[in-house]
Amino acid sequence: MLRLVTPESSGIQIPVRKNLPVFLTESGLRTELKKLSGVDAVGAEARVAKLSTRSLKKETKKSAINLAISMVDLTTLEGADTAGRVSSLCSKALRPDANDLTAPSVAAVCVYPDMVATARGVIGTSSVQVASVATAFPSGRASLAVKLLDTKEAVDAGADEIDMVIDRGAFLSGNLFKVYEEIVAVKEACGSAHLKVILETGELVTYDNVRRASWLAMLGGADFIKTSTGKVGVNATLPVALVMLEAVRDFAEEYGEVVGVKVAGGIRTTKDALKYLVVVNETVGATWLTPDYFRFGASSLLNDLLLQRSKQQTGNYARPDRFSGD
Amino acid sequence: MxxxxxxxxxxxxxxxxxxxxxxxxxxxxxxxxxxxxxxxxxxxxxxxxxxxxxxxxxxxxxxxxxxxxxxxxxxxxxxxxxxxxxxxxxxxxxxxxxxxxxxxxxxxxxxxxxxxxxxxxxxxxxxxxxxxxxxxxxxxxxxxxxxxxxxxxxxxxxxxxxxxxxxxxxxxxxxxxxxxxxxxxxxxxxxxxxxxxxxxxxxxxxxxxxxxxxxxxxxxxxxxxxxxxxxxxxxxxxxxxxxxxxxxxxxxxxxxxxxxxxxxxxGGKGANIVFEDAPIDEVVEGIIDGIFFNQGHVCCAGSRLLVQESIAEDVLRRLMRRVEQLRVGDPMDKNTDVGAINSAEQLARITELTAAGEGEGATRLTSTCVLPSKGYWFAPTVFTNVSQSHRIAREEIFGPVLSMLTFRTPEEAVQKANNTNYGLACGVWSEKGSRTLWVAERLRAGVIWANTYNKFDPTSPFGGVRxxxxxxxxxxxxxxxxxxx
CATH class of the missing domain: 3.40.605.10 (Aldehyde Dehydrogenase; Chain A, domain 1)
Structure with a gap:
């Protein structure tokens, strides 16, 4: 039987980096974004509904749970955050399961800029990253100068990763170039810190907007694109994640640049997290199945992952109190 | 590179x-x-x-x-x-x-x-x-x-x-x-x-x-x-x-x-028509659902893919990536996408027609999935370089075999889609509603899906012409x- 398709050609081919184009005008940027295909909402939702029926069993489930733990950005973004609260969250990030040291540590802690120094103090030089939201999170309603200063302070305090928000007002009013310029400027201010660009998909509403904003962020230099702040009514959803994953896949094929995806807000159960991993697995594949390129922004998710992890190992559900609150 | x-x-x-x-x-x-x-x-x-x-x-x-x-x-x-x-x-x-x-x-x-x-x-x-x-x-x-x-x-x-x-x-x-x-x-x-x-x-x-x-x-x-x-x-x-x-x-x-x-x-030989402005990722899923749903044992299957020439290469690349991903095997496994061919007789017919496709000069692309040794199986297959006169473009294969053809204008798409003895179902993919309606009213088929395929509902009449x-x-x-x- 003729088999012209080889496994090597069936996956996603990522050429080694071509240079990203630089846009100096609104019209050039628009021309680039106009190339994007539309998204059919019914079809996209049907696709994730189908993927949600995948059944992960035995070793697959165990390794997926461990992978999910290692992808968590353990987050506290409250007005009531204190040094004590952040320190205790950092300890949890380093050693999620106090009774089982084989549980992997999470990917990062995510805090407000003024808490970065505290977090850095606890995290030290371990593999856990310190991420900080910046750029007038969550609304992004401040001047570029304020946003850059916000970013710079977080980086100077020791942040490895910056989670910026885009100017949704500018995006929705069609001022795409302003959004682009801000991303380029914040990326510059990040220096060696990784930049995650929050699209706040709940405010962009349509999948077409999500796709366009994803490309805009990637063209601006995002290392990650992130769904949500967690501060609006609609946060991460599976179809939005699908559309963003398709964007990073196509972007990698076009420019040779692998951009990560972070889903944030409302993901509370292992069952939900595994659904996202299935969508990653079957949309972009192995390259993205690492904390370097996929993250969960969450807080309560971690303990459910630990609960299910111990269930897989012992066969029994532990009491929730077996796991530390934070 | x-x-x-x-x-x-x-x-x-x-x-x-x-x-x-x-x-x-x-x-x-x-x-x-x-x-x-x-x-x-x-x-x-x-x-x-x-x-x-x-x-x-x-x-x-x-x-x-x-x-x-x-x-x-x-x-x-x-x-x-x-x-x-x-x-x-x-x-x-x-x-x-x-x-x-x-x-x-x-x-x-x-x-x-x-x-x-x-x-x-x-x-x-x-x-x-x-x-x-x-x-x-x-x-x-x-x-x-x-x-x-x-x-x-x-x-x-x-x-x-x-x-x-x-x-x-x-x-x-x-x-x-x-x-x-x-x-x-x-x-x-x-x-x-x-x-x-x-x-x-x-x-x-x-x-x-x-x-x-x-x-x-x-x-x-x-x-x-x-x-x-x-x-x-x-x-x-x-x-x-x-x-x-x-x-x-x-x-x-x-x-x-x-x-x-x-x-x-x-029977049927449904045309799935894809225009260049169609939502490309959902198109790929629609093509997959159209021909690999139920191993292609579907009378209204979208077994003829008609793609506008300007995007044919891109569609084929994305389609084959997806075909390779289909999980073929034990039908009882909850993660299986494509199961077994229903009978030895049907498998023989599919095998015969695909051989004819190769014999007539079409290019065969077949998933490299590993097929179980017992039972009746056929790997998902796509033919390119298919012309209207080939048997695989005219006869109902009733299996997981897709024939891909291209067109240049809406008129040509309609002409090719209607160039069949059958008339059960067609699909039209475009983000432009006026074009979808223009094409739909010219297609001779009992069922026409727009931006989807193989969707069934008891409230919707189903049946063919010709x-x-x-x-x-x-x-x-x-x-x-x-x-x-």
Missing amino acids: ESLHSQLGGLQYDAAPESAAIANIQKEYGLFINGRFTSPADHKTFSTINPATEETLSMIALADTKDVDAAVQSAKRAYEKVWSKTTGAQRAKYLYRIARLIQERSREFAVTETLDNGKPIRETRDIDVPLAAAHFFYYAGWADKLSHAGFGQDPQPLGVAGQIIPWNFPLLMAAWKLAPALAAGNTCVLKPAETTPLTALLLAEVLQQAELPEGVVNIITGDGTTGVALVEHPDVNKIAFTGSTGVGRMIQQRIAGSGKHLTLEL ESGFGREGGRQGLEAYLNV
Whole structure:
């Protein structure tokens, strides 16, 4: 039987980096974004509904749970955050399961800029990253100068990763170039810190907007694109994640640049997290199945992952109190 | 060029099999006549096998002319004495009961169907069985409202309906046939396909559980000779057939002049038309659903892909990446996308036609998936460089084989899509509504999907034109096939 398709050609081919184009005008940027295909909402939702029926069993489930733990950005973004609260969250990030040291540590802690120094103090030089939201999170309603200063302070305090928000007002009013310029400027201010660009998909509403904003962020230099702040009514959803994953896949094929995806807000159960991993697995594949390129922004998710992890190992559900609150 | 490669499906899924024990299949089955199963010992029998393993599942009674006559007489008696005197509201009560019982026993139906047919459990569980129940629910609603269906003040049933169904959606096709017939007040003799009788026999148990009056539905298993006896029986008032165009033609010839009513749902060679402005990722999923759903054993399958030339390369690249990702194998595994071919005979036909495709010069692209050593399997296949004159562009393959052609203008797309003897279904993919409508009204097909494919709903009439048959199933229109109008 003729088999012209080889496994090597069936996956996603990522050429080694071509240079990203630089846009100096609104019209050039628009021309680039106009190339994007539309998204059919019914079809996209049907696709994730189908993927949600995948059944992960035995070793697959165990390794997926461990992978999910290692992808968590353990987050506290409250007005009531204190040094004590952040320190205790950092300890949890380093050693999620106090009774089982084989549980992997999470990917990062995510805090407000003024808490970065505290977090850095606890995290030290371990593999856990310190991420900080910046750029007038969550609304992004401040001047570029304020946003850059916000970013710079977080980086100077020791942040490895910056989670910026885009100017949704500018995006929705069609001022795409302003959004682009801000991303380029914040990326510059990040220096060696990784930049995650929050699209706040709940405010962009349509999948077409999500796709366009994803490309805009990637063209601006995002290392990650992130769904949500967690501060609006609609946060991460599976179809939005699908559309963003398709964007990073196509972007990698076009420019040779692998951009990560972070889903944030409302993901509370292992069952939900595994659904996202299935969508990653079957949309972009192995390259993205690492904390370097996929993250969960969450807080309560971690303990459910630990609960299910111990269930897989012992066969029994532990009491929730077996796991530390934070 | 140096490149990094991301393997799709990097996370390997462990086996997640559904339990076969749920099916509770008997060693042998008799015929379901007059509300009771006859003894299998009184008949010649044939075996039904699991096409994924080639193991025998059960021995099935083969109905001969005498048995067919008994079933038809039972249906006639039930029509005259009981069903024609049962009110619409009462008929609805039974249909609702049947629908609910199918839902209650849905897992048993899904597992039985997957074992007997070879289609993935994901499809029987999420599509076949829920849709079958939905058809009974839908037509239950019509049973006491026939005078409002647009067929006159007091439309009358036809009498005894002989219904012959195919092996590709055994339970669902039984539901498509029985539900409107019973709602309209007919009694039925249903003949399931030779290779897939089990869910119809399970449905017979459900009919008993629902306390449907004896003889209102009779289910007779058998082969082609059984079908012929049913078609030719003088007391049958109506034949409804779903299957191949060849057999449909033969039925039409045999009943010519007999006064029997007839509806035929036959083959197809559906065109899935993709314009350059279409939503590309959903297009790929739509192409996949169009041709690999149910191993391509779908009469309305989108087996001819017509892509605008300007995006053909991009579509093919994305399509083949997705084809390679399809999980082919154990139909009982919950993660299987493509199951087994239903029979050795069908596999031979698919193999013969694909060989012809290669022989005529088309380029064959086949998934590198590993196929199980036992059972009947065919790897998902796409042909490119196909021209309109190739057999694979004209004949119904009824398997997981797609022929890809290109077009330059909307006119050419319509001309190519209509250049077939069939006329069952087409798909149109575009973000531009005016173009979709322009194309749709020029396509000669009974069903046209826009930006989707293979979507079924009991409220929507389904059926073909030209060599794809006549008559509609589903919707208000589906009642017409069982009313004297």
